[in-house]
Amino acid sequence: MTEIKDAQRLEELRRKHGRLAPDLSAAAEPSPNDDVRSRQPRFCGLESGHRACQGCGEALGARLVSETAGPDVMLSNATGCLEVFTTPYPQSAWRVPFVHSLFENAAAVASGMEAALKAKGKRTKVIAQGGDGGTYDIGFQALSGMLERYHNVLYVCYDNEAYMNTGIQRSGSTPHAASTTTSPAGQERMGKRHLKKDLLSIIAAHHVPYAASASVAFPVDVRRKVRRAMDVEGPTFLAIHSPCPLGWGHDGALTIQIARLAVECGLYPMVEFERGEVVSVMPIRDPKPVTEYLKVQNRYRHLFNDKDPRAREEREHLQALADFNIARYNLKGVGEDVMDTDGLDTVRRGGPVQVM
């Protein structure tokens, strides 16, 4: 009975939201594409007209998440680029209910939303989302509390590995040796001295039903993981590696390529945890040397100074970290697999190869 009601409700939502921009003022000119927009064969959670940089990985990640999870969801969003570029008053790019409160409380606000929905007997899913600053660092406590209290919330971290909203400052997620404005490379220092926090393992240690890493380079995989998390009645966590062209120093057109390289070299392992145990990884068919990933980003430019012996040492260090990930999670693929790094993004006429 509930399922029927939910299905009706979803149908109603889709009809109601249509795909048309609301014409709020007489002055607003309807876009010539509006009628086509209204027939897009996917739910649109995050609309055009948001103000993300060209080639923003986070915008793409959020679009994928909201369109996969929506429309029967509500969002709690941490302060950060995503919030700033999607909701500059009087506009919002969202087609799902959205609340932004503060930098460090997205998970706690989501907890409250979920409690309210539970009290009201509604089944709308709550998604909390934030960047790595709001997740790894300042919002970590609230996130940990949310997981421990077992709220039925999907927390999505768009991991672009620094405080990008404030202008590229290092965070707990910034990788070793990356140069940021607060871990700049210079005569004395080779970028960030510390390691990237292994947040996923910490999340997994909360014994939550599902925690995974994903990457915007593999949208099919992102959607699958979002669906997986949405199916769980309880706390789930998804980190989505989302390149920042500005912060990483690369052309916006290369966002996907760079995200893919991060996975292919082993520096960003794609792992799924259930109840604290690794249940699945995305095998790397043909691991790439980390230098292929590093050399296309300005944040690692200092690692390619031939005159500096430290540069080579740091490159080797990063390679060792990638190798460590590959060994730790057993990422090296055995043969060809439709779910490996090469198989997953295979395209065919009529859309990507769907894997479940």
Place this chain on the structure above:
Amino acid sequence: MIEIRIHGRGGQGNVVAAYILAGAAFNAGRYCQAFPAFGAERRGAPVVAFVRIHDSPIRRRSQVRSPDYLIVQDEHLLHDPTLTAGLKPGGGCLVNSNLSSEDLSEMYGVAMTALPAGQMSMAMMGRAVPNVPLLSAFLTLTELMPLDALKKAMGERFKGTVLEKNILLVDEAAQRVPAGAWKEISLARSA
């Protein structure tokens, strides 16, 4: 207005004693107020609670500096001479002690009524929680209100055998002190 100060140690049920006494007064149709001398004290540390009983609503919220009565749950606390300092002239002081009232009064130079409340509690409950016998003795001495009001207040807080044994303690303690011995004081103060 009658003002009572209860001294004890953390863990002896000092605040509970104050609340029960106030509750008893409320049950007897009086206005009441009870509060601890708020502290962060841990088990064993000296603590204080206050009770006010009156026939009309009580507005003041200051601590009781000059009590009409003192209830002392542990005679060793009497080593601090300031404990009895504020007691109104002619006020009553009830102490949990195995000594006789006379010996105790002589020892501290202040008229006191002794009750082996801890011992009684230990015998009855297996635990030295002197507050209930002391409250019973206090009400017996002052005849401020019937013991049933106390028993009712206890019923709001305790259940089962704990309640039954405490009620037995009330009755037992009432036998141990002279009924109405402090009635004059309370009548005077209530006026």
Place this chain on the structure above:
Amino acid sequence: MSSVLTRSGYADPATSLNFKTGSWRTLRPVHKHATAPCHGACPAGEDQQAWLAKIQENDVRAAWETLVNINPMPAITGRVCPHPCETACNRGQLDQPIAIHNLERWLGDEAIANDWPYPNVPAIDSTRPKVAVIGAGPGGLSAAYHLTRRGYRVTILEALTEAGGLLKSAIPMTRLPRDVLDAEISRVLEVGIDLQLRQRLGRDFQIDELGDEYAAVFLGIGCQKSREWSVGGAVPADLHEGLHLLKGWVDHLSMPEAERVVVHGGGNTAVDLCRIMKRKGAAEVTLITASGLPGPDTEPDDVLNVVPRELDEALEEGVVIIPHATIQRLIMRGSRVVGVEMVSLKKLPGKSGRKERIAFEGTERVVATDMVVPCIGEVVDPEGVADLLHGGSYLRARDPFGHLEDHPNVFVGGDARGDRGTVSAAIGDGRLAAAAIDSYLSDTPLPDLTPRPPIPYAGLNLHYYEKKARVPVPKVPPERRTDDLEIEGAVAGAAAIAEAHRCFSCGNCLACDNCWTLCPDNAVIKTAQLASDGSHYLFDYDFCKGCGICATECPCGYIEMIAEP
């Protein structure tokens, strides 16, 4: 100003659509339909990528219709074409090329089996001009077909007793079974072509006479006269010319017997002949050719102009091929040849810049033989066209459309041009000539033949393709090959569709959704129908910021970033 503020500044959904981020753009993505290598290489002008796409969509009939909009005879070309498309196929650089040739054949066979009518054929309109097509070979048939589709009334004048030309007279059944050939030709004729047989140009009619009835003439007369062949003036008394031998074989299975045969030449006729001679019992069959064998060190224009698989089969069957060589001298015993002296040579750039054949002194050697067969090609039979030959061997057209100097209403195509060599090229000529005739008769401009830019292998994004082995093509093993059993089998059904899915869709939209999926700005719109540029996707320039992700991640190189106008 009216009040606009919401309490505490909440915003309504999707109001960002009022903020047109398109103004941020300095580069804009556009769809750029580049020429797929297969298309660029096809002498018939087919766009294989286009019909492979239809197969990928599981619409086999639409695939065939797309194909026959260009080439009406896929069952034939799918058997006889040397398929330069496959040689050019970008996929060959990843694993192996798509089996385009076999898929084309499959489409043709499916159409015959299901009797699919040719698309876009108008009813005959008696008010439209008439066009005469001389010769019912592949070029003539193609011209007639395309002219009919353009609404003209077409009459083919054929010298022989049946249509087909060289297809029928010179291609062995092992390559092209007669039932397939007949079925496809008759289906082509059924679009409304008037075929008049036994009408030989020069004997039964003259071109000049046609002007009374026909508004234009297409000459698809082929090369019916063997080229003169002699080495140092010596001509063996029993000299057999290759094409002549082949026609005899195809017509009545006759072939002179010989123990050791040397064939001189470098085309399909030569290879066909070698194989037939070998099968008929010749112990040694040697092909001496000036061209090279296919291989990494052989330049494309130096490769033997033979269907690659035919070459492979010939080698399988024991034909010896001596590349980069020519016959320098015949060794005669009386009027009979007993051996040849050959010498190595290579085509190298000469003083004029054009490639010249250079023989290398000191490489001479002698091969004993019973019979020498020249297969060095044929020339136009001047009968009836002497005026047009201007003393040359061929009807030299001045452009791909087949225009002849001084004869505005006469067009030529196919082998008669002298610069063609395949059935597919003749079919292509027929189509282009039909366009030119239409242009001439309707006084409209000629179609623009400027090719779209090609898409190189490097223009693709290979992340999105998986390696996948080419479909195996069934083949009769050499020991079981006969005179009339078709050697190559069919690739059909699910295997064919799977093979078509290997197509990269070079330079054209694969409808893979990548641009739609990966646009951070939701500025790619997916449409239900193909948009005007042949894609299912539109760029919403109101919102596209021009980041270029779609262009980078388009697997097919179909999206290009250009400067914002």
Place this chain on the structure above:
Amino acid sequence: MLEALEGSMAIAKAVTRCRPEVVAAYPITPQTHIVENISKLVADGQLKTELVSVESEFSAASVVLGAAAAGARAYTASSSQGILLMAEVLFNISGMRIPMVLTCANRAIGAPINIWNDQSDSMAVRDSGWIQIYCADNQEAVDSTIQAYRITERTELPVMVCMDGFVLTHTYEPVDIPDQDLVDSYLPPFEFKRALDPMNPKSLGTMVGPDFFPEIRHSHHQAMVRSMSEIEAADADWQNLTGRQCGGLLSVDGPEDADLGILCIGSAINTLHAAREEHPELRPAKLIKLRCYRPFPAAALCEACRGLKDLVVVERAFSPGLGGIIGTEVRAALAAGDGPMPRIVNYTIGLGGRDIPIELYPQLIESLDSAHDGAFKIFDVELEKLAEEDR
């Protein structure tokens, strides 16, 4: 029906009557008993609510923010450092105009750490945009809590009900917990028009730039100013229903013709009351109980002070380097009014839980003999305890 209850339990029961859908709980002395009691009521099945036991006050405030944004009636409570840890969220809640009620069990703020009562905590967030109501006794705390839901849901301004830590929270005294039916008739179910809803997906908490920010702030201020009538109406309606009232924005008690006023917030007003009774020999004084501190009822205050020669403002917090907070604001309000200015003397007393004894009252009155207009001091300071240089 009157019953004798500890203040914290009385609040827990009052909250229960309001049928909150979500309660966020985090312990801090002296607020802990409230959430303990609520938890017990939930455990015993007497309160049906989503009780979220969070990991910090920061999350407590965030949880109720999220819950109320999602349309739930929400409640939380805290004290002292907890209020400060919440501060960022408090501004956020009011800025988003999200209705909810929070009990502040007033306590001092460290360092030095001190768990006892004063009002430094709620005073520290006086500019957070919340309505602040101070309670003189536990009955007022109960009644104000119920009224607070009515006020917040009508004004879309969050309400902080402030009650002195320990002094009220831990005091056992008779209170009337109104019947459920009565509260239901007073407090209709909560319907938040801007609630997060997939059927009408608004975006809350947008980024507002210079083009609109001042206007949004203005509307917040206007809402606060206008909420005064709602606060008064809530109390008046309550009186109609229960016969009790809490004193609206402020209340005055004392002889009509007294030209001395003593203004105070919180529970100390009652001790002053008892002291005045105890000392009839002293100069007659009007006691002005400021119940509603935010919005600041300037007009009512001017009216209350009409005819006063002297006004003593007694408060339990101060602003180092300035002096009294309420005193400063009262002076400003009276200065802006149309009446003659009384002499205003401003005392902070009872910091960090220091007892306010009856005996202080005569000293207070006597101090007026020598105090000059505008004088401020921590009245009960014992300077001899300080080193010379720190006095």
